Amino acid sequence: MRITQGTFSYLPDLTDDEISAQIQYAVDQGWAIAVEFTDDPHPRNALWEMWGLPMFDIADASAGLHEVTACRAAYPQHYIKVVAYDASLGRQTTALSFMVSRPAHEPGFRLDRQEAVDRRIRYTLHSYAADQPAGERYAGHGVSANGARGGA
Amino acid sequence: MSTPAQPAPRGFSMPRPGDGAQPSPEPPASTEPASTGPASTGPAGLEPLSADATVELGAQQQALRISEMLDRLDREFVGLAPVKDRVREIAALLLIDRLRQRYGLSSSRPSLHMCFTGSPGTGKTTVAMRMGEMLTELGYLRKGQLVSVTRDDLVGQYVGHTAPKTKEVLKRAMGGVLLIDEAYYLYRPENERDYGQESIEILLQFMEAHREDLVVILAGYSDRMDVFFRSNPGMASRIAHHIDFPDFSLDELMQIAELMLEREQYQLTQPAQIAFREYVARRMTQPRFANARSIRNAIDRLRLRQARRLVAAGGPIVRDDLIRISDADVRASRVFRTGPPAPAAGTG
Numbered sequence: 266m267r268i269t270q271g272t273f274s275y276l277p278d279l280t281d282d283e284i285s286a287q288i289q290y291a292v293d294q295g296w297a298i299a300v301e302f303t304d305d306p307h308p309r310n311a312l313w314e315m316w317g318l319p320m321f322d323i324a325d326a327s328a329g330l331h332e333v334t335a336c337r338a339a340y341p342q343h344y345i346k347v348v349a350y351d352a353s354l355g356r357q358t359t360a361l362s363f364m365v366s367r368p369a370h371e372p373g374f375r376l377d378r379q380e381a382v383d384r385r386i387r388y389t390l391h392s393y394a395a396d397q398p399a400g401e402r403y404a405g406h407g408v409s410a411n412g413a414r415g416g417a
Numbered sequence: 418m419s420t421p422a423q424p425a426p427r428g429f430s431m432p433r434p435g436d437g438a439q440p441s442p443e444p445p446a447s448t449e450p451a452s453t454g455p456a457s458t459g460p461a462g463l464e465p466l467s468a469d470a471t472v473e474l475g476a477q478q479q480a481l482r483i484s485e486m487l488d489r490l491d492r493e494f495v496g497l498a499p500v501k502d503r504v505r506e507i508a509a510l511l512l513i514d515r516l517r518q519r520y521g522l523s524s525s526r527p528s529l530h531m532c533f534t535g536s537p538g539t540g541k542t543t544v545a546m547r548m549g550e551m552l553t554e555l556g557y558l559r560k561g562q563l564v565s566v567t568r569d570d571l572v573g574q575y576v577g578h579t580a581p582k583t584k585e586v587l588k589r590a591m592g593g594v595l596l597i598d599e600a601y602y603l604y605r606p607e608n609e610r611d612y613g614q615e616s617i618e619i620l621l622q623f624m625e626a627h628r629e630d631l632v633v634i635l636a637g638y639s640d641r642m643d644v645f646f647r648s649n650p651g652m653a654s655r656i657a658h659h660i661d662f663p664d665f666s667l668d669e670l671m672q673i674a675e676l677m678l679e680r681e682q683y684q685l686t687q688p689a690q691i692a693f694r695e696y697v698a699r700r701m702t703q704p705r706f707a708n709a710r711s712i713r714n715a716i717d718r719l720r721l722r723q724a725r726r727l728v729a730a731g732g733p734i735v736r737d738d739l740i741r742i743s744d745a746d747v748r749a750s751r752v753f754r755t756g757p758p759a760p761a762a763g764t765g
Contacts (some may be wrong), residue, residue, distance in 0.1 A: 317581075324560045325592020327630040330589075 266305060266373030268306050271346055271362040284347065284365050289326035291349035296360050297321045298329045300336050302345045304402045306392050319350060333365050342368045342403040361383065368394075368403035436440045475619045477516065483508045486554050493547070496669040497677065499660055500544055504551060511555050528657040529557060529632045530602075530624055532646075534639040535662025538710030541636040542598060544662075549594035552632060559630075560592035569604040571616045579612040583619045591630045600635035601645035617649055624655050665708050670697050674712050678742075683720065688744035693719075715750070720744040 269275055279287070288298055298320045301313035316336040320328060329347065336345050344367050351360035370394035379387040394402040466472065478484055487508060490501060507529070514524040529552065533541040546563055547706065553561030566586055573579035587595065588685070605611040624633050633719075635652075637645070646653040653659075665673065671694055678685065685693055696715065700706055707714075723746045727738060 318585075320588055322589050323591065324562045324589070325630065327559075327627065328588035328591040331591070331630075332626070 266371055266372060268308075268364075268367065270344075270346065271364055273363045277368070279363070279365060281334075283332060285326045285330050287361070287363065288329040288347060288349075289417065291347075291361055292323060292326060292329070294349075294351070294360070295353070296349040296351045298323065298332075299348045299350065300329075300332045300345065301338050301348055302343045302366075304308055304340075304343045304368075304394065304399060306344065306374075306394055307390065313344070313346065316345070319348075337366050341366075344368070370403065459585060464519070465521060466516075468520065470520075472516060472519075474512070477512060478608075480558075481512060481515070482554070483512060486551060490547070490551070494540065494544065495638075495672045496665050497544065497662065499663065503658055503660055504548075507552075507557075508555055508735055509714065511557065526557065526629055528628055528655070530628075530656045531632070531634045531658040531660060532642065532653075532656045533634060533636040533660055533662060534642045536550045536664050536708060537638065538708030539662035539664060539710075540709060541662055542596070545594065545596045545634045545636055548632070548634060552594070558593055562590070562593035563596060564590035564593065565596045565598060567598050568613065571597070571620075572612045574612075576612075579615045580619055583616045584623075587620070587627075587631065590633075591627065594632045594634055596634045596636060598636050600637050601641040604645055604648055606644075617652065621651055621655060665699055667701065670701075670708070670712055673709050674716065677713060677716055681716070682740060683716075683723075683742055684740050685742050686744060689742055689747050690715060692744050692747035696747055696750055696752055703752070718750070719746050720728070722749050 273279060273287075291298055299318075300316040302316055303310060303313040316339075318333060319333070323329060331348060333345065344364060346362055346364045348359055349361040351358060374390045374392050377389045377391045379389065381387050487501075487505060490504060494500070507527075510527060517524040531545075531548070533545060535541055542565075546565075549558065549561040549563045552558045564586065570586055571579070571583045573582045603613045603617055605613055620633065623631065631654075634654065635642070672692065674697070694716075697712070700711060700715070723742050724745070726746060727730050727734065
């Protein structure tokens with residue numbers, strides 16, 4: 266099941282040129298670029314691992330793309346996204362966030378039912394990938410992630 | 418540079434899921450002979466040419482505004498023939514590369530890393546600053562911003578600090594020029610545990626991998642750069658352009674002085690000009706002569722002496738008095754005193 270999260274996620278995967286153009290747009294707006302990755306696909310997992318520090322003073326998209334490429338090389342089977350942070354007063358939040366890399370195979374989710382009081386049923390999402398420990402998800406392709414977090 | 422005739426989509430274009438996965442590439446326009454007439458119809462047109470088409474080079478040059486830029490370079494910098502030659506070569510290569518592209522021949526971006534060596538005050542840093550602008554105008558760089566760093570911006574203080582620090586700087590410079598002033602300080606042979614070597618390795622790696630995105634310029638005094646390159650042969654071979662800045666001649670120094678005075682809105686009187694020429698000739702033979710920098714310092718001292726003279730004289734003053742630097746102001750210099758060499762005269 267294809268995870269959709271962030272901007273452009275219903276579109277086909279962006280090419281490097283397109284990623285570059287998006288990063289350049291963000292840089293031109295004065296936003297700081299950060300690269301983040303995770304192997305926990307749960308939709309409520311909003312805080313991903315940071316790949317290095319955010320880039321506050323780059324002028325050209327090639328620097329951002331360089332980090333994306335480096336992150337892909339280290340985590341070929343993880344989700345990777347580019348986050349653009351708008352630091353201007355009054356906004357001070359993520360202005361743009363889009364995925365730039367995803368595992369080759371995404372097993373998807375199952376629905377878990379939970380019996381609660383009064384025969385009520387609670388439903389929750391369970392990612393098949395999350396059955397494996399962090400860093401070993403997605404067909405074991407992932408490099409042993411030394412800094413990967415445990416749960417979500 | 419961008420023209421409506423240009424076929425490739427320059428900006429962002431997004432394939433939509435509905436209409437096929439790929440943005441339909443531009444139709445193969447190679448069959449049409451693409452207006453064999455003078456190609457000056459569109460400035461810097463990039464439409465492909467057939468194999469037997471002829472192009473007027475002059476018109477192309479004009480379209481890219483190359484000669485305009487070179488003229489400006491000539492006007493702004495006195496002397497520096499090797500630098501101007503090299504910029505001219507790079508500009509010419511760009512022109513030819515554009516044409517090759519249009520004929521369907523292969524053209525790769527040349528390595529543009531440079532090393533500026535020369536005596537103190539020959540304009541290494543100044544030229545490096547202009548180089549970013551020029552390479553952007555020529556279309557070799559996207560942004561052309563100048564990031565000027567020295568050793569302490571690149572080398573960290575403890576283990577593991579250097580690599581991120583150097584990478585940070587390199588990322589900042591991408592799309593533009595990274596100027597490493599006094600680059601030989603990066604390598605300290607006397608301390609084998611120095612982190613400078615690590616920084617050099619990362620630099621080399623980036624210079625190789627991101628040739629398209631970044632131009633690295635090393636600047637430094639000739640003799641010390643020689644030592645630096647001898648201990649880092651990889652660095653020397655990765656730098657395509659080793660440009661030596663020659664010392665200025667007396668005439669060139671006078672021309673520089675004129676430019677400086679003009680910029681500061683001062684004027685030398687006729688006798689003062691003769692005196693100043695004599696001053697420069699004498700100063701050149703003295704130790705620690707730093708070319709244009711010494712001239713700048715000399716002019717600063719002239720201004721001091723002029724101010725002192727005017728204040729001491731008192732009385733009414735007109736605008737011309739404030740502009741004019743007299744013979745006496747120049748002659749008061751220590752350089753004119755024959756006798757023991759004056760150590761402070763040039764270094765001030």
